[in-house]
Amino acid sequence: MKTKHASPLQNGLQAGAIFAILIIFFILTGFNETAANLVGRVLNNQVPNQLPATINLVIFVILMALWCGGMAAKKPELDAPDRYSDAVFAGAVAGLLAGLLSAAFIYLTGSIAAAGTDMRGYFPEMSPDYINFYLLNQPLMTAVLYHFGIMLVGSTLGALMARGIGRSSWRKKLNQEVSSSTKKLSQNSAFERVMNSKYSQYAMFALLAAALIILPREWGPYWNYLMGTVGIYILLGIGLNIIVGLSGQLVLGYVAFFGIGAYTFGLLTSPQPHAIMMNFWLALIAGVIMAAITGILLGLPILRLRGDYLAIVTLGFGEIIRILLKADILEFFTAGPKGLRSLAQPTLFGQSFSTDVDFMYLIILAVIISIFIANRIEKSRVGRAWLSIREDAIVSQATGVDTYRYKLLALAIGAAFAGLAGALFASRNQFTGPEDHILMVSINVLCLVIVGGMGSIPGIILGSFVLKGLPEILREFEAYRMLAFGALLVVMMIIRPEGLLPSSRPLMENHKPDSQEKNQGEVVEDAAHS
Amino acid sequence: MNAIEKKPAKLSISTNLGRIIRTVIGVAVLIWMALRFYNVLTVEPFGADVWTRIAISGLILGGMYALIAIGYTLVYGILFMINFAHGEVMMIGSFGGYFAFEILKNIPTPTADDPSLTFINAYPILSIIIAFLIGMSLASMSGYFLEKIAYRPLRGAPRLVPLISAIGASIFLQNAAQLLFGPQRRDYTNPGILWRGTGWTVEIAGSPVIITYTGVFSFVLSILLMIGLFTLVQRTKLGRAMRAVAQDKKTAALMGINVNQIISQTFIISGALAGAAGVMWGIHNGLINHYVGFIPGIKAFTAAVLGGIGNIPGAMIGGLTLGILETLGPAALGIDFQLKDVIAFSILVLVLIFRPSGILGEALSEEKL
Numbered sequence A: 001m002k003t004k005h006a007s008p009l010q011n012g013l014q015a016g017a018i019f020a021i022l023i024i025f026f027i028l029t030g031f032n033e034t035a036a037n038l039v040g041r042v043l044n045n046q047v048p049n050q051l052p053a054t055i056n057l058v059i060f061v062i063l064m065a066l067w068c069g070g071m072a073a074k075k076p077e078l079d080a081p082d083r084y085s086d087a088v089f090a091g092a093v094a095g096l097l098a099g100l101l102s103a104a105f106i107y108l109t110g111s112i113a114a115a116g117t118d119m120r121g122y123f124p125e126m127s128p129d130y131i132n133f134y135l136l137n138q139p140l141m142t143a144v145l146y147h148f149g150i151m152l153v154g155s156t157l158g159a160l161m162a163r164g165i166g167r168s169s170w171r172k173k174l175n176q177e178v179s180s181s182t183k184k185l186s187q188n189s190a191f192e193r194v195m196n197s198k199y200s201q202y203a204m205f206a207l208l209a210a211a212l213i214i215l216p217r218e219w220g221p222y223w224n225y226l227m228g229t230v231g232i233y234i235l236l237g238i239g240l241n242i243i244v245g246l247s248g249q250l251v252l253g254y255v256a257f258f259g260i261g262a263y264t265f266g267l268l269t270s271p272q273p274h275a276i277m278m279n280f281w282l283a284l285i286a287g288v289i290m291a292a293i294t295g296i297l298l299g300l301p302i303l304r305l306r307g308d309y310l311a312i313v314t315l316g317f318g319e320i321i322r323i324l325l326k327a328d329i330l331e332f333f334t335a336g337p338k339g340l341r342s343l344a345q346p347t348l349f350g351q352s353f354s355t356d357v358d359f360m361y362l363i364i365l366a367v368i369i370s371i372f373i374a375n376r377i378e379k380s381r382v383g384r385a386w387l388s389i390r391e392d393a394i395v396s397q398a399t400g401v402d403t404y405r406y407k408l409l410a411l412a413i414g415a416a417f418a419g420l421a422g423a424l425f426a427s428r429n430q431f432t433g434p435e436d437h438i439l440m441v442s443i444n445v446l447c448l449v450i451v452g453g454m455g456s457i458p459g460i461i462l463g464s465f466v467l468k469g470l471p472e473i474l475r476e477f478e479a480y481r482m483l484a485f486g487a488l489l490v491v492m493m494i495i496r497p498e499g500l501l502p503s504s505r506p507l508m509e510n511h512k513p514d515s516q517e518k519n520q521g522e523v524v525e526d527a528a529h530s
Numbered sequence B: 001m002n003a004i005e006k007k008p009a010k011l012s013i014s015t016n017l018g019r020i021i022r023t024v025i026g027v028a029v030l031i032w033m034a035l036r037f038y039n040v041l042t043v044e045p046f047g048a049d050v051w052t053r054i055a056i057s058g059l060i061l062g063g064m065y066a067l068i069a070i071g072y073t074l075v076y077g078i079l080f081m082i083n084f085a086h087g088e089v090m091m092i093g094s095f096g097g098y099f100a101f102e103i104l105k106n107i108p109t110p111t112a113d114d115p116s117l118t119f120i121n122a123y124p125i126l127s128i129i130i131a132f133l134i135g136m137s138l139a140s141m142s143g144y145f146l147e148k149i150a151y152r153p154l155r156g157a158p159r160l161v162p163l164i165s166a167i168g169a170s171i172f173l174q175n176a177a178q179l180l181f182g183p184q185r186r187d188y189t190n191p192g193i194l195w196r197g198t199g200w201t202v203e204i205a206g207s208p209v210i211i212t213y214t215g216v217f218s219f220v221l222s223i224l225l226m227i228g229l230f231t232l233v234q235r236t237k238l239g240r241a242m243r244a245v246a247q248d249k250k251t252a253a254l255m256g257i258n259v260n261q262i263i264s265q266t267f268i269i270s271g272a273l274a275g276a277a278g279v280m281w282g283i284h285n286g287l288i289n290h291y292v293g294f295i296p297g298i299k300a301f302t303a304a305v306l307g308g309i310g311n312i313p314g315a316m317i318g319g320l321t322l323g324i325l326e327t328l329g330p331a332a333l334g335i336d337f338q339l340k341d342v343i344a345f346s347i348l349v350l351v352l353i354f355r356p357s358g359i360l361g362e363a364l365s366e367e368k369l
Helices: A006-027 A031-043 A055-071 A084-114 A130-134 A138-163 A171-186 A189-196 A198-218 A219-248 A255-271 A280-303 A307-326 A328-334 A356-379 A380-389 A395-397 A403-429 A439-453 A458-471 A475-495 A515-528 B014-042 B048-079 B084-104 B124-152 B160-181 B213-233 B237-247 B249-254 B259-285 B295-305 B312-333 B335-355
Strands: B199-204 B207-212
Touching: A006 A031, A006 A055, A006 A084, A006 A439, A006 B160, A031 A055, A031 A130, A031 A475, A055 A084, A055 A130, A055 A138, A084 A130, A084 A138, A130 B213, A130 B295, A198 A219, A219 A356, A219 A380, A219 A403, A219 A439, A219 B048, A255 A280, A255 A328, A255 A439, A280 A403, A280 B014, A280 B335, A307 A328, A307 A439, A307 B160, A307 B295, A307 B335, A328 B335, A356 A380, A356 A403, A356 A458, A395 A403, A395 B124, A439 A458, A439 A475, A439 B160, A458 A475, A475 A515, A475 B124, A475 B160, A475 B312, B014 B312, B014 B335, B048 B084, B048 B199, B048 B207, B048 B213, B048 B237, B048 B259, B048 B295, B048 B312, B084 B124, B084 B160, B084 B259, B084 B295, B124 B160, B124 B259, B160 B295, B199 B213, B213 B237, B213 B259, B213 B312, B237 B249, B237 B259, B249 B259, B295 B312, B295 B335, B312 B335
Parallel strands: none
Antiparallel strands: B199 B207
């Protein structure tokens, strides 16, 4: 089923419609202000506590228009001619459509605001100041014409530029570039020799170790807190990676194990409501074991189910745990919505070991040990059994792997890592409550595993930094973080399902059948994957 | 699918252990439920009026669940994927109805009797129809684009991939709505004839039970929509094409059915039903926000599983059953009403453990399960 060749007109209309929707969405959500702030940060002309300068918004709109043109100027199919005129025409059509629609929208909102109606009751971002801002502090008609003109001219120019640069399909290009650059790094013989020599590896390790020892002392409590969170998410990622990445079982309620680790630790060490006041290390171990046991108990009845059912059951399980933690009727046992306070701090040989620097060391140590363990398991017989289950459960069973037992083992080990992360998290925050264990934690961890690259530990570390560290640094985008996560998951699945840093073992499971097979994809899928 | 039932030759210890644990869980849950129920009936018995009230609200809730569950079942029947973002489609429909009412509320329509009348009260029935049409068409559109953008490029990929994409789409839509409309709850403005809380009063066991107009309206409308859908699937050409595609895509394509188009239309239909459920939710419950679709979505999935996923009458029965069980459960077991979500999710877990094919589901072959 080959689709017809898209004509330049179609390409232009499509890009124009997408960008019109995008621009209207940006205006309604107040993203224009955020983006202009960011441009202001780059240009260094930002005034604190004020709307950004108009020029910043204009720059942002120009960038959007150029991008719109670039999108419109798609490379035609192989046998169709690739002409400048087509590209420019598509860009102009896209600019015209996007410009018309967005200008109409701006005119509409501008005139509503001019009539004195406050739209904030329905769209909270649409304050009069903000409307004035995206009207560029100009009279209504002038602003509309500016927006329209920028879109039209910018999009045409963008198409011209894109055609001039000689784009191939951008996704393919991205994939090629990433893989070729990694290949280049590993194949360049001189580089390879240096990298593979024993001494350079020692030197790298020494450098890394020095950085890990010196940095927590130097960069202050804020960075210790931030990087500690990243470290805890690396732990969670390593655990979920064993379940999802290695054994191929999608678990959406992973936060339940995190919560059980944290609550076991909390209940054993908090003065309220039980006053057991256990030692930090013992409680930590108890949290890990308790989470692993929960994993086994949950897994025994449900691991018979496959893929998507398992996802929903575990999602339900996570919600059950959260609701039970929050419920008033269990308040005598879990302290209810208040949560647990003043939890134990780590001690070392009788000395308190609980400053932010000490905690950072503890988390780094936990991460290093976990990476080591996860690495050893992955390369063992167990790890190979997991991979075979992930690739094809039926074949793996036929070759003598007890799939049920290995899936259970994966769930238990993954849960144990979550328990460790939960206990550390609770101890560092001195608090744990039901709101620490919401579904979003599961989703975040799943995101970082998938974005980083399923089955690859460097990928998880990268993913944690990108998903937990980066949003803290780019504070302007805080409100848009979850939105970006959602979009990122969809986009990653479409263009690069193996993640940013895929594991060296090829992930057959994640590769789409070739395009010829697409029609029979369902049949292939039904027969081969279970 | 007439796949041959495979019987494992020899069960390992862990499989047996799993069976034992399953049995133990089942027996324990049954005994516990029986004890609690006995306790409720004997120690602090509710009157007939309370049970009636609970059953009525369960039926109303169940009707909405059934409408959403049909969407899951239709999509699962054709694509074998859980459309995780279906609850968000319902949320979009809900907001569509909300904005329709808000606009109609502000259109002055003076009549001879009352010059200050607005459209919503001058033409209440027309306003309700408009609100439903807007909500349903917005939800249909979002279902259509959801399939086109997030699922179609992944056709033929392993099952995990579209599921993750669906989760991403769900998060995206939820947060987009939060950014657009803000996190606060919004009050649905119903026309005067459907005022919330008003209704017929029936005397049961000496105390009045109110049967609300909104509840009756929602329930009747959801039953009508279900009958309509059933007729569509069983009697029309489109329905026949949908069933054909659900059975075998390749053969259906050979018979001249445009499979992609049928899949799009399936998403449009399931979106419309979810949108209707969303508007009903707003009219009946009154408050909506960006999160309104998420929990009902998961519960409707539970309902679809309960009835037997892929089976349309099953989704209807499952929805009504779940609605009743969820409202009846806390009262019958004598536990806090706060825990009604726990009951719904426990039903999901128990059904999947003991009877994954659901109430009406055929015995699914290993691959489909």
